[in-house]
Amino acid sequence: MNVIELDHVTLTRKGKKILEDVSWVVPARQHCVLLGANGSGKTALLQVITGYMSPSSGQVQVLGKLHGTYDLRELRKSIGWVSSSLQERIHSHDTALEVVVSGKFASVGIWEEPTPEDVNQAHTQLEFMGCEYTAERPYAVLSQGEKQRVLIARSLMLRPQLLILDEPCSGLDPASREFFLEFIEKLGQQQDGPTLIYVTHHIEEIVSIFSHVQLMKAGRMLMDGPKAEIITTEYLHHAFGMEMKISRSNGRYWVMECQLVSRMAN
Numbered sequence: 028m029n030v031i032e033l034d035h036v037t038l039t040r041k042g043k044k045i046l047e048d049v050s051w052v053v054p055a056r057q058h059c060v061l062l063g064a065n066g067s068g069k070t071a072l073l074q075v076i077t078g079y080m081s082p083s084s085g086q087v088q089v090l091g092k093l094h095g096t097y098d099l100r101e102l103r104k105s106i107g108w109v110s111s112s113l114q115e116r117i118h119s120h121d122t123a124l125e126v127v128v129s130g131k132f133a134s135v136g137i138w139e140e141p142t143p144e145d146v147n148q149a150h151t152q153l154e155f156m157g158c159e160y161t162a163e164r165p166y167a168v169l170s171q172g173e174k175q176r177v178l179i180a181r182s183l184m185l186r187p188q189l190l191i192l193d194e195p196c197s198g199l200d201p202a203s204r205e206f207f208l209e210f211i212e213k214l215g216q217q218q219d220g221p222t223l224i225y226v227t228h229h230i231e232e233i234v235s236i237f238s239h240v241q242l243m244k245a246g247r248m249l250m251d252g253p254k255a256e257i258i259t260t261e262y263l264h265h266a267f268g269m270e271m272k273i274s275r276s277n278g279r280y281w282v283m284e285c286q287l288v289s290r291m292a293n
């Protein structure tokens with residue numbers, strides 16, 4: 028089954044084309060990176076996929092369900108979305124454990140009595156993400172890396188089939204980023220885990236579990252394919268308006284030098 032099928036999706040708001048003729052198919056377990064400059068339409072695309080925005084034309088099918096023919100609230104229970112806006116909504120006085128347990132109810136805060144199984148499962152997810160030691164700490168005191176790992180643990184409580192990680196490394200220092208990416212690798216290697224869509228501006232974050240890259244520019248899917256075909260000087264220049272000298276080592280990509288050649292409209 029394909030996890031995502033977008034067919035000629037266009038999204039227009041207030042006369043502006045935010046997405047234009049986007050077609051995209053993601054088979055199950057094909058972990059992907061959605062890469063693009065600020066304002067290229069990545070968030071808008073995620074909002075269309077999760078049904079928070081309706082396309083002006085085109086079809087959207089997620090986890091085999093065609094948008095418009097299915098209860099989106101039900102569908103969203105199978106989709107995890109970890110983003111900075113979720114982070115802002117978390118009650119700062121809740122403990123990390125409470126935050127993770129709340130994922131079971133797809134709510135911010137706990138409004139129902141969790142079962143002992145829910146609490147056990149939350150401990151297991153915290154352990155999987157390497158932050159069991161934060162369980163009793165208020166969420167507000169956690170480091171940025173811990174907060175992100177706790178939110179991923181939270182999103183795993185409903186065993187999603189699709190997990191969207193929206194710029195999860197923003198605000199992390201280089202060492203914390205590498206530490207965090209090790210958990211992303213582990214998550215992607217889980218045989219019964221979710222298909223991952225990882226949104227970023229940085230090619231350095233494309234770790235080995237991600238086989239495919241979708242490059243966006245000005246609301247269009249500029250390129251879509253195996254990462255080795257997409258992460259090229261030519262395409263990155265086109266997408267980011269920069270000359271970038273790239274190197275590849277240990278299956279990762281690194282920007283060695285860059286030079287601004289055109290200013291983006293967005």
Ligand SMILES: Nc1ncnc2c1ncn2[C@@H]1O[C@H](COP(=O)(O)OP(=O)(O)OP(=O)(O)O)[C@@H](O)[C@H]1O
Binds near residue numbers: 043066068070
């Ligand atoms: N509801 C809306 N009405 C009008 N314009 C919108 C709306 N939502 C998004 N846009 C515009 O669409 C463009 C794409 O925005 P989007 O947030 O999807 O970009 P992005 O790739 O996620 O950027 P970033 O990397 O900075 O998060 C931007 O120019 C934005 O201002």
